[in-house]
Amino acid sequence: MEWILDKGRAICPQICEQVCKRIVTGEFKPGEKLLSVRVVAVKAGVNPNTVQKSFDILEQKGILFSQRGLGWFVSENIALAKSELATITRTITQDYFSKMKTLGMSPDEVKQYVLQWNES
Amino acid sequence: MEWILDKGRAICPQICEQVCKRIVTGEFKPGEKLLSVRVVAVKAGVNPNTVQKSFDILEQKGILFSQRGLGWFVSENIALAKSELATITRTITQDYFSKMKTLGMSPDEVKQYVLQWNES
């Protein structure tokens, strides 16, 4: 369970994204217990409160749930994570097109530009 | 000269981008005098200091230059703005691919996803 976070972006949403992704890819299974807030915080090199906040958000969306004294668990309803991930993907792409538009690129030009992209 | 800025992103780089774009598209011509820092600030609904900072950055890159008591002017060397805009475009795209990768999408999958995108 590696946590590669991009400093410079807000950490909270990144953790949310990562959890959703791992659920969708099957790395986290329904009902599975996650590592504790503190442990994740250390592994990710982040403050426990930030992890807590992220998990709270995911709980509100029904993707995770917590049991006091026990830990955090993956919800049985994977569809929620799947849908959330799709929304995130969409939002990020929307933002990308929006930014490129302010630089004077039409959607079609953006598509062409992306197509010829090669590099990681 | 409209200034549509996306709150939520840092304003400084957005102003820099916009100026570069306008130079490249020919809206701002070499040697042309820009509106004053204060006027731009009002038009963009932003603080004059932020505009000043942005222009300073562009001056450092040789894209703009200032004359005390006179105003800000577009440099004769448009290639600099062109190159800067290309760099920005590239960086934004790089970031986009990077974000999508953390969501589990390979570059090829990203390309497919972008291709079928329709919406502004």
Next chain:
DNA sequence: CAAGCTGTACTACTTCACTAATACAATAAT
């Protein structure tokens, strides 16, 4: 029961980007 895990809550501190206000310097127009 006691110890050691958990989640939860709260307050204070730091940093960054931007805002706000003011003052000063240089140029042009009158």
Next chain:
DNA sequence: ATTATTGTATTAGTGAAGTAGTACAGCTTG
């Protein structure tokens, strides 16, 4: 020369995001 407009500089304040530290509550295991 005076006035207005410009760039420039400085200081202080604000809000968001994250850090840091501490404390409390509930569950499990020995």
